Amino acid sequence: MMGSTVARRYALALFQIAKEHQILDQLEEELRVVQEAVRNNEDLQAVLKSPKLTKEKKKEILATAFANVNPYVLNTLKLLIDRHRENMIADVAYDFLELTNEEKGIADAKVYSVRPLTNEEKEAFSSSYAAKVGKKSLRIKNIVDTDLLGGIKIRIGNRILDGSLKGKLDRLQRQLLG
Missing domain, CATH: 1.10.520.20 (N-terminal domain of the delta subunit of the F1F0-ATP synthase)
Structure with a gap:
């Protein structure tokens, strides 16, 4: 909001x-x-x-x-x-x-996954994706979403990075139908 x-x-x-x-x-x-x-x-x-x-x-x-x-x-x-x-x-x-x-160079991110992420996985996501959005680090909130089938989906602000199996299948379906 x-x-x-x-x-x-x-x-x-x-x-x-x-x-x-x-x-x-x-x-x-x-x-x-x-x-x-x-x-x-x-x-x-x-x-x-x-x-x-x-x-x-x-x-x-x-x-x-x-x-x-x-x-x-x-x-x-x-x-x-x-x-x-x-x-x-x-x-x-x-x-x-x-x-x-903004002051601290942090962005809030929601990571949707099939299972709860470990602290090491959260830190790895933070370090690898923070630079992509121009921030020092990410404050990650993990949301377990069993509808994903596999993989992850990350929302940082208005950006959505969808690496989930469901997202890939949806893109493939649109490509085949379009």
Whole structure:
């Protein structure tokens, strides 16, 4: 998901504060947790969207839910609520993580395979494919997909590198029919 221009501004401000105070890694981890919580917790989404709750009550709920996060992160979340931008929390986190990845030369990659990859295999993919996309390394998330039949499929940003048996069979079928 790509955040809006407004979400990007909030993320950039938080990113600059994190760099200034040398807490980029800490805020990155905390914002990953915030992003997951907001995206995957339907109850939290309902609370944030509820017109019946006051801004103060929403801020109190967020302060309780994210009691262990850095004050900069919590203040950003509260600011988003004050400005009626609760729906942008996940986008701000996403944009912050993108800025962090750019700063570190890292790209997020999803590797689809028939079986779970070992750490050595993940490192090998990271070192061999990172240079192809102009990055220092890849942060790999392995997704087991039994429909592949064999091989792997890698998604890095908007690029998809399909070396799966299913992908090869699909390409062969299109070639034969076309």
